[in-house]
Amino acid sequence: MQFDIGSHLVEADLEQYSMGRFPEARLDAFEEHLLACELCQDRLLEMQAYVNAVRSVSPKLRQSNRPRWREQLFRPRPTWVAAFAMGVVVLGLGRIWLVAPRPPTDFAAVFLHSSRGIEGLAVAKAPAGKPLALNIDLSELPALPSYHIEIVNSQGQPVWQTTASAHEGKIAPKLTNGLAGGQYYLRLYTTDGKLLREFGLRIDPNQ
Amino acid sequence: MSPSLSPRKPVLVAPKEAADEGPGQNWLALVESITRGERSGMEELYRVFSRGVRFYLCRQLGPQDLDDKVHDTFVIVVQAIRRGELREPDRLMGFVRTVVRRQVAAQIDRSVQSRREQAELATSTAVSDQRNTPEEAAIERQHEEVAEAVLRSISGRDREILTRFYLLEQTQEEICGEMNLSETQFRLLKSRAKARFGELGRKKLARRKYFEK
Numbered sequence: 001m002q003f004d005i006g007s008h009l010v011e012a013d014l015e016q017y018s019m020g021r022f023p024e025a026r027l028d029a030f031e032e033h034l035l036a037c038e039l040c041q042d043r044l045l046e047m048q049a050y051v052n053a054v055r056s057v058s059p060k061l062r063q064s065n066r067p068r069w070r071e072q073l074f075r076p077r078p079t080w081v082a083a084f085a086m087g088v089v090v091l092g093l094g095r096i097w098l099v100a101p102r103p104p105t106d107f108a109a110v111f112l113h114s115s116r117g118i119e120g121l122a123v124a125k126a127p128a129g130k131p132l133a134l135n136i137d138l139s140e141l142p143a144l145p146s147y148h149i150e151i152v153n154s155q156g157q158p159v160w161q162t163t164a165s166a167h168e169g170k171i172a173p174k175l176t177n178g179l180a181g182g183q184y185y186l187r188l189y190t191t192d193g194k195l196l197r198e199f200g201l202r203i204d205p206n207q
Numbered sequence: 208m209s210p211s212l213s214p215r216k217p218v219l220v221a222p223k224e225a226a227d228e229g230p231g232q233n234w235l236a237l238v239e240s241i242t243r244g245e246r247s248g249m250e251e252l253y254r255v256f257s258r259g260v261r262f263y264l265c266r267q268l269g270p271q272d273l274d275d276k277v278h279d280t281f282v283i284v285v286q287a288i289r290r291g292e293l294r295e296p297d298r299l300m301g302f303v304r305t306v307v308r309r310q311v312a313a314q315i316d317r318s319v320q321s322r323r324e325q326a327e328l329a330t331s332t333a334v335s336d337q338r339n340t341p342e343e344a345a346i347e348r349q350h351e352e353v354a355e356a357v358l359r360s361i362s363g364r365d366r367e368i369l370t371r372f373y374l375l376e377q378t379q380e381e382i383c384g385e386m387n388l389s390e391t392q393f394r395l396l397k398s399r400a401k402a403r404f405g406e407l408g409r410k411k412l413a414r415r416k417y418f419e420k
Contacts, residue, residue, distance in 0.1 A: 001233045032300040035259035050404045053354030058370040198319050
């Protein structure tokens with residue numbers, strides 16, 4: 001007996017689904033095929049692994065590029081160059097300090113999607129003590145102008161909360177102080193307190 | 208017997224079977240068989256959907272108690288079919304998906320409720336260790352090594368493009384506009400990097416795990 005399960009899923013759709021950006025309007029057909037097609041399940045797994053791996057590695061590569069120009073800038077020079085540079089810096093500092101924009105804080109991006117658990121690859125993780133830029137996927141949730149967010153520790157005690165507006169199917173609040181190492185849960189509520197979803201979040205003290 | 212993967216992957220079927228019944232008709236035959244309580248119908252249902260249901264539940268809820276959740280899902284589907292709740296047999300795939308999604312939502316509700324109750328009962332409640340197992344950690348590390356090799360093998364500009372797309376979640380239009388790229392260049396870069404990742408990592412990818420029986 002053979003069954004009509006439709007065409008295979010296209011690469012771009014698998015990519016969007018892995019990133020939590022798949023359009024809600026086409027989700028039914030996508031997931032119905034996925035339930036019956038082993039080939040597409042494997043392709044999705046590979047795509048998910050790829051997206052997660054790129055997301056994990058990219059910040060590291062970006063950081064490793066930074067010291068090169070810093071080394072160039074701050075490498076030892078003759079004393080007179082240092083003295084001259086210091087003079088220029090001292091003269092300009094008073095003016096620049098007040099008007100120059102502060103360098104952007106280096107946030108760790110944390111993606112919280114409704115999917116998790118395959119080989120541990122989709123578990124949201126973040127480094128301890130570092131500012132966090134949360135990126136919360138709202139797919140399959142009611143579209144509201146804003147949401148209440150609460151982070152609780154492993155004992156259920158609230159450690160942080162905020163209200164944030166949705167933009168293009170996501171909310172992206174920032175925790176400027178970061179979190180200490182441990183297991184946390186992020187809960188997403190309507191503004192009148194109805195629980196919509198809970199995400200696991202592991203903060204790694206050694207990362 | 209295997210589900211058809213039309214139109215790209217032809218499935219070998221006996222000519223008589225192919226001539227007698229179209230793939231759409233077979234959903235009807237399957238539903239009727241389950242309704243009559245035939246064992247073969249339930250086996251066929253399980254064969255077509257068991258891996259997908261495991262896959263979906265594992266993806267949404269993790270591997271804990273996966274066998275029980277899959278079993279519960281099939282019991283619900285079969286009972287509903289027998290009660291005549293599936294009015295359009297060719298919508299069986301959608302019906303199974305709806306049941307699975309409800310299972311996921313119910314499980315999430317239960318988990319949240321249970322965690323709340325535990326927190327109210329004690330201040331030092333034991334929670335399950337959600338860290339990766341050594342095997343999972345090794346697989347994750349391998350994936351990252353492959354991704355790092357791929358990203359290091361391309362130019363800094365190409366790397367920036369991939370970072371903007373996957374990490375910073377900029378749209379294709381934003382990236383193409385800011386980095387002066389055509390859509391074709393953008394798509395090619397992405398697909399080449401992904402293909403390279405697959406090529407380097409294929410042997411290392413442990414693709415079948417919890418959802419595989």
